[in-house]
Amino acid sequence: MNTRSWAFSGDLSTSEVIAVGVLLALSIVLLLVELRRRERLGGAIAASGILGTLMLSFAVLRPVRVTIRGSMVGPRVVVLVDQSRRLLLDNQGRTRRQRALDAVKQLQRQFSDARLSVLGFGDGKARPLDPASLKTGDSADLTADSDLAAALSGLAESPGERPRAVVVVSDGRLARPAAGADDQALRHAVGQLHVPIDTVSVAEKAPRDASIRAVHAAGAAVAHQALVLTVEIGCAGGLDCGDVPVRVRELRHGVKPALLAKGVAHVENGSAKLELSITLERAGNRVVEISIDAPDGDTIAANDRRILTFAVTRDRIRVLHVAGRPTYDVRALRMWLKSDESVDLVAFFILRTDTDDPGASDNELALIPFPVNELFTEHLPSFDAVVLQDIDAVRYRLARHLPELAHYVESGGGLIMVGGPSSFIGGGYAGTALERVLPVKLPDSARPFDTSAFVPRYTDAGRAAPALHSLRELYGDDLPEMPGSNTLGAPRKGSIVLWNHPDRKAGDQPMPVLALGEAGDGRSIALGVDGTHELAFSEMAAKAAGRGYGALWDGLLGWLMRDPRYEAARVQLVGDCITGEPTTLEVSRLPGMQGAIDLSVEKLGEDPSKPLSRHIDKPPSGSVKMKLGSLEPGGYTARVRIGAAPATRFDFSCEKGGEAWADSRPDPLRLDRIADVTGGRPVTSGSVGELPQPASTRIAAERHVSPMLPAWAWALLASLALGTHWLARRRGGLA
Numbered sequence: 001m002n003t004r005s006w007a008f009s010g011d012l013s014t015s016e017v018i019a020v021g022v023l024l025a026l027s028i029v030l031l032l033v034e035l036r037r038r039e040r041l042g043g044a045i046a047a048s049g050i051l052g053t054l055m056l057s058f059a060v061l062r063p064v065r066v067t068i069r070g071s072m073v074g075p076r077v078v079v080l081v082d083q084s085r086r087l088l089l090d091n092q093g094r095t096r097r098q099r100a101l102d103a104v105k106q107l108q109r110q111f112s113d114a115r116l117s118v119l120g121f122g123d124g125k126a127r128p129l130d131p132a133s134l135k136t137g138d139s140a141d142l143t144a145d146s147d148l149a150a151a152l153s154g155l156a157e158s159p160g161e162r163p164r165a166v167v168v169v170s171d172g173r174l175a176r177p178a179a180g181a182d183d184q185a186l187r188h189a190v191g192q193l194h195v196p197i198d199t200v201s202v203a204e205k206a207p208r209d210a211s212i213r214a215v216h217a218a219g220a221a222v223a224h225q226a227l228v229l230t231v232e233i234g235c236a237g238g239l240d241c242g243d244v245p246v247r248v249r250e251l252r253h254g255v256k257p258a259l260l261a262k263g264v265a266h267v268e269n270g271s272a273k274l275e276l277s278i279t280l281e282r283a284g285n286r287v288v289e290i291s292i293d294a295p296d297g298d299t300i301a302a303n304d305r306r307i308l309t310f311a312v313t314r315d316r317i318r319v320l321h322v323a324g325r326p327t328y329d330v331r332a333l334r335m336w337l338k339s340d341e342s343v344d345l346v347a348f349f350i351l352r353t354d355t356d357d358p359g360a361s362d363n364e365l366a367l368i369p370f371p372v373n374e375l376f377t378e379h380l381p382s383f384d385a386v387v388l389q390d391i392d393a394v395r396y397r398l399a400r401h402l403p404e405l406a407h408y409v410e411s412g413g414g415l416i417m418v419g420g421p422s423s424f425i426g427g428g429y430a431g432t433a434l435e436r437v438l439p440v441k442l443p444d445s446a447r448p449f450d451t452s453a454f455v456p457r458y459t460d461a462g463r464a465a466p467a468l469h470s471l472r473e474l475y476g477d478d479l480p481e482m483p484g485s486n487t488l489g490a491p492r493k494g495s496i497v498l499w500n501h502p503d504r505k506a507g508d509q510p511m512p513v514l515a516l517g518e519a520g521d522g523r524s525i526a527l528g529v530d531g532t533h534e535l536a537f538s539e540m541a542a543k544a545a546g547r548g549y550g551a552l553w554d555g556l557l558g559w560l561m562r563d564p565r566y567e568a569a570r571v572q573l574v575g576d577c578i579t580g581e582p583t584t585l586e587v588s589r590l591p592g593m594q595g596a597i598d599l600s601v602e603k604l605g606e607d608p609s610k611p612l613s614r615h616i617d618k619p620p621s622g623s624v625k626m627k628l629g630s631l632e633p634g635g636y637t638a639r640v641r642i643g644a645a646p647a648t649r650f651d652f653s654c655e656k657g658g659e660a661w662a663d664s665r666p667d668p669l670r671l672d673r674i675a676d677v678t679g680g681r682p683v684t685s686g687s688v689g690e691l692p693q694p695a696s697t698r699i700a701a702e703r704h705v706s707p708m709l710p711a712w713a714w715a716l717l718a719s720l721a722l723g724t725h726w727l728a729r730r731r732g733g734l735a
Contacts (some may be wrong), residue, residue: 009062010705011131020060022164027053034734036638041732045308047255048725055718062711067704074114075164075694078155081119081129082170082202083366085147085578085660087440089300089308091203096171096265096666099685103169106688107200114693117163123147124152144576144659148674149176150188156192165196169672169685171203172667179670187677196680197712210294211303212246213271213663220314223283225381231290233265233272237299241267244292244352248278251287251635251653254520255410260288281381282412283314285651286561287604287635303661309634318373318562320383322398323349324391324422329698332533333389336553343557346383348375356407376401380408385560390420390530393435394428403433410437410520419486420530421449426486439496439517440526442487442534443506451484454502454537456513456529461644462498466590467516467555467566473534474544474551480534488512488528488694496646516559518647523560559646562587568593568642571650574625579656583631587640588623595643604635604651606708 010015029050035042061225082106087096104118122143148168155163156671177189190197208285213236218228229248235241244265249257260278280286291305298304319337323330326349337345376398382385386405393399409415410668417423417438418679426448429435435442456479462468462476479499490506491497500510515526535541536549558566574584587597598612629656639647668682675682683690711715 052721059714121151145175199671385414409522412521435521456499481529486528568645579655
């Protein structure tokens with residue numbers, strides 16, 4: 001396409017051209033003033049004077065012809081498509097995402113002459129988007145939020161050509177700009193590009209839906225302390241909710257969910273808030289389910305339940321220490337527990353049995369009866385760990401409470417059974433409910449305790465276990481001589497033996513002396529000796545100033561309480577776990593941890609699903625990402641084992657839709673306001689053809705400049721014109 005125009009000589013600046021124009025105008029004005037003194041030939045004088053002045057100006061300015069050869073290029077238009085999972089919600093038989101796909105196709109036809117860029121926006125900067133990925137069921141790169149302000153800010157900061165227009169395809173339920181922003185705040189949030197923003201709404205009517213729109217916690221979650229949850233319930237689409245029952249339960253492994261709180265939300269004007277107080281007794285990741293009983297007519301069942309993971313911390317570790325008699329080993333453990341400021345200790349040991357005759361009445365005695373009923377019924381859940389040391393379960397009426405103690409462990413508690421003549425088989429624990437949560441079996445034996453001294457031996461797992469790392473740093477593989485050992489059976493499936501006996505056997509294998517295990521949500525330790533005080537008071541202990549005792553029990557109690565320092569690996573979720581999308585766990589090994597990585601994932605609940613397993617025989621250095629595929633809604637527990645070390649546990653939750661589905665209402669009015677404050681036009685997905693297209697841009701490919709006349713010709717014409725004017729002035733009486 002060619003265009004022709006004219007201009008002045010290129011060697012003149014703008015100020016010089018203006019100066020010539022001013023002198024030209026001034027000359028003509030002076031000429032008109034001078035004409036008042038003429039005698040005759042006024043018209044000839046004026047005409048020749050103006051012509052001479054113009055010719056003189058052209059001689060200075062030297063006009064040129066400009067010919068441009070170029071083409072028209074369509075305007076750059078950016079289409080921003082909402083990438084929130086919320087667009088997967090059904091909208092009258094079709095998802096909002098399908099409507100977005102239809103809108104993009106119409107935009108491609110509507111702006112066929114434009115340079116169209118399709119980008120997806122979610123919780124950060126906009127990214128290139130293939131419209132084919134908007135097909136039904138394709139959930140790649142979806143996000144929980146729709147941050148339009150961040151996407152527009154990223155466009156404004158990106159180098160290159162600015163768009164002439166922006167088209168936003170969304171349902172209007174945006175994280176930013178906020179719904180309540182005034183026009184000035186709205187313009188500040190979306191007006192960085194200073195171009196019109198057209199909006200296409202893919203949903204106008206809210207579905208009939210009762211949902212848990214938000215769950216807020218007042219402060220951090222601390223074990224044994226009340227945590228107030230504020231649950232916001234919403235009703236939309238004309239659904240009549242009235243009173244909505246709400247339940248909060250904790251999902252646990254291998255047992256029924258524990259009911260933490262329940263209440264009734266009274267819905268008025270489409271929403272309600274209910275405060276519920278819950279108490280999480282165990283530290284670590286705890287999976288909590290908040291659910292409602294939705295009324296008839298609810299069309300979206302997935303958002304009637306939220307499954308959330310709470311990271312529960314501890315203020316202090318509450319330990320119950322119960323011993324059958326005051327031995328050196330009992331005294332050493334009790335004193336160590338009391339010396340640790342992070343431990344809140346409740347200790348009982350038997351000094352007087354029911355058969356003793358002290359020769360005085362109960363009112364005259366300082367000793368109190370062992371409060372076995374109160375400890376193992378009313379107060380048991382308030383403890384983080386229970387230590388049973390050389391206590392006879394039958395003699396001290398503990399046997400009837402063993403089912404409750406086993407349930408306590410399976411619900412997330414910790415148990416350490418320390419050896420002695422009245423522990424394990426000698427204490428009547430064989431065949432009881434408590435045996436099933438111990439890491440070792442308790443066989444029938446006529447010799448429950450062997451008094452022969454021995455030195456325990458480390459297993460391969462014991463050398464790899466972080467729980468014993470500090471002890472091995474002090475003594476290597478050396479251990480002191482122990483004054484006897486309990487009779488323990490073979491380790492249970494999944495348990496880890498750290499020490500075994502050099503001579504005694506459990507079947508055809510060395511007998512365990514120290515073993516770790518898991519039962520349900522809890523952990524347990526079996527220590528089949530009553531001589532660990534030798535790590536504090538012995539010839540060998542003196543080599544490290546008795547620090548070996550604290551190193552051992554720091555590691556054992558730390559592992560029992562899931563202290564990250566004593567785990568073999570760190571496990572975390574990459575992104576969110578959303579049903580229908582791939583789930584990935586990232587495993588990071590602690591320094592020194594070697595060997596294959598074994599991952600097992602089970603669903604929390606009374607009837608765990610078949611474990612999902614992954615194995616990496618030779619993992620690379622650094623962290624490893626392990627893909628699990630798509631998981632169903634619920635709570636899950638992942639166990640990661642590095643080589644021979646004890647497994648690390650990580651609990652997490654998985655939802656369908658997640659946070660994005662919590663509020664299913666579209667917000668077309670917000671899209672209308674965004675278009676109004678930026679000078680754009682709001683339309684629905686069915687009227688995309690009404691959007692105007694910006695004008696095309698002319699791109700110059702070749703420019704030719706040629707003078708209208710040579711410079712000498714302009715000078716000659718100016719001379720002739722000025723000469724003619726001089727003759728006219730003479731004859732007119734002005735010379």
